[in-house]
Each structure stands twice: as C-alpha cells, then as structure tokens.
Amino acid sequence: MRLCKVTGTIVSTQKNETLRQYKILIVQPIDLQGNFIERDVLAIDTVDAGIGDTVLIIQEGAGAQQALKRKDVPVHTVVVAVVDGLDIAGNK
Numbered sequence: 001m002r003l004c005k006v007t008g009t010i011v012s013t014q015k016n017e018t019l020r021q022y023k024i025l026i027v028q029p030i031d032l033q034g035n036f037i038e039r040d041v042l043a044i045d046t047v048d049a050g051i052g053d054t055v056l057i058i059q060e061g062a063g064a065q066q067a068l069k070r071k072d073v074p075v076h077t078v079v080v081a082v083v084d085g086l087d088i089a090g091n092k
Helices: 061-068
Strands: 002-010 021-030 041-043 054-059 078-081
Touching: 002 041, 021 054, 021 078, 041 054, 054 061, 061 078
Parallel strands: 041 078
Antiparallel strands: 002 021, 002 054, 021 041, 054 078
16 A cells, blocks of 8 residues: 555546546655655545545555456556544654
C-alpha cells in the first residue's frame, strides 16, 4: 500500500466496458509529512474519494482484482481507503 493525495480526476467517455462504473482519479504519492515524492498515478476509485483527500492505494494487478472483486478488469492501481487521520509515534 502507498499513501497518496488525490490531485484530480479523469473524464473518459470511452473506456473498457468493465471500467464504466468506476471513477478514475489522479493520485500522487506522499511521504508521512504530506510532501509529494513521486509522479502522478492514475487509479480506480472504490471508496468515493475526492480531490484533496489523502488515500491508500494498492499497485499490483492481483490485489487490484481482489479489491474490485473481479478478475476481468484491466487495472493495476486501485484506491482502497480514504485516510481520516495519521498519527506518527514521536511527533507532537
């Protein structure tokens, strides 16, 4: 799992039939302090996340299929949780 910030959405009028019910988000990995650390990634949204939300993603085909409960979906990255809070030991 990776910690990310939702930075945008993708609007697509044409997409694979198995993906029509899902929203596609633009997410960018962040470190524990909330700093952007890598390039943007496209991810299927399964938790109704929105721009500005901190989320957890999985980036692995079999895990994505399990999260979507489908084996016929051509997906690599899925948003699996919206982070409500983050508490790091030693930080005040």
